[in-house]
Amino acid sequence: MEGWTERQQEIMDQAVFLIAENGIQGLTVRNLAKRIGVSEPALYRHFRSKTDILLGILDHFALASEGMREMLSRTDCPSLEQLEAFLVSTLKKFQERPEITAVIFAEEIFQNEPRLTEKVANIMRKHQESLLTVLTRGQACGMIRSDVSAEGMTLLIQGSIRLLVSRWRMTGYGFDLAEEGRGLIEMLRTLLTHNK
């Protein structure tokens, strides 16, 4: 299903930048064309509509988030270390390309276009399922405490990470996300593993 041309890639990349700068309202066909240095109709040679551009962007993210699924399919009892490594690497990716956080955590923004909202919901659900699998296995291995539900833990983990990234964005990327993320993960480990 993938197979973007160079031009399409450039269009999607710059669209993400525009969203990061001024929110979804900053992404207009005009702005996008100007930024790339072509006319508006030129964009329609590469995407049939503006919605298709956004769908392409989301596909990109959906693909990129397959990493965790892969990880947990490779082992029966994925360690917390693996999970932590995955989270840290994700945060590092955000730090390298801060603009993508404006898109990946802003589901509210895609309302009114059902195809977009559905795709976003799918991505979120898959993420939660992956996390749930890891946690459940960790509980089975006795690595993770079992006196609280794994579902509840996904709420804690996903929620706190999302909020951390939100705060990072709202402060203008004014702190070291990966560093703070490591702190958060350390805290999660303290809370979620059996205490000695």
Next chain:
Amino acid sequence: MEGWTERQQEIMDQAVFLIAENGIQGLTVRNLAKRIGVSEPALYRHFRSKTDILLGILDHFALASEGMREMLSRTDCPSLEQLEAFLVSTLKKFQERPEITAVIFAEEIFQNEPRLTEKVANIMRKHQESLLTVLTRGQACGMIRSDVSAEGMTLLIQGSIRLLVSRWRMTGYGFDLAEEGRGLIEMLRTLLTHNK
């Protein structure tokens, strides 16, 4: 500073409904006027601009969230029970008026208007400060474990509650928010208090 007329209240209420239905893009002066049953210019008799309507709505929420500050100013060592009661009552309020959650947790939506983003940031910061105060005092009282930072705990609590509400909205308010909230809070208590 407050002192809204009846008409202004109606306008703000219906604006929140419109946002809840179709996101911020669903809130247009036209839609709002049609919904209330007056002409567009009539709205400008009551608010100087659309932005002023949104500012009014945020003021409303800012005021409503003073409850927690009050609570913690009344006692030196606010108990976890008080905090929990406050959270549950907040979730109950959401359940009574689900539409407000579309506004209160959708900061990303107010980009491009600096007055709006600043106000939203203020509300969030105040919330965190209140929470931090409660947690720090709880640690001082020995009620809350001290081997993880209170700042980190605010991230956990705020983040998980926000995500819970987000999931609630995305499922079309398809579960009992207060009930799930009680479960979440119970889990937080298990994790954050000293274990026996």
Next chain:
DNA sequence: ATTGCGTTAGCGAGCGATAACTAGCGCTCC
């Protein structure tokens, strides 16, 4: 009581700006 006046809250019409998008022509390169 009536006249006159100010205020409030409404109206239809329409402003300029901008949105997403399209029709059609031209150039270049296999």
Next chain:
DNA sequence: GGAGCGCTAGTTATCGCTCGCTAACGCAAT
């Protein structure tokens, strides 16, 4: 000589907002 890709110039729709005007009310002076 198509196919691919760009352009100028336009479309229709909608945005927030303003225009001039009016119906209805309270109220003081005549």
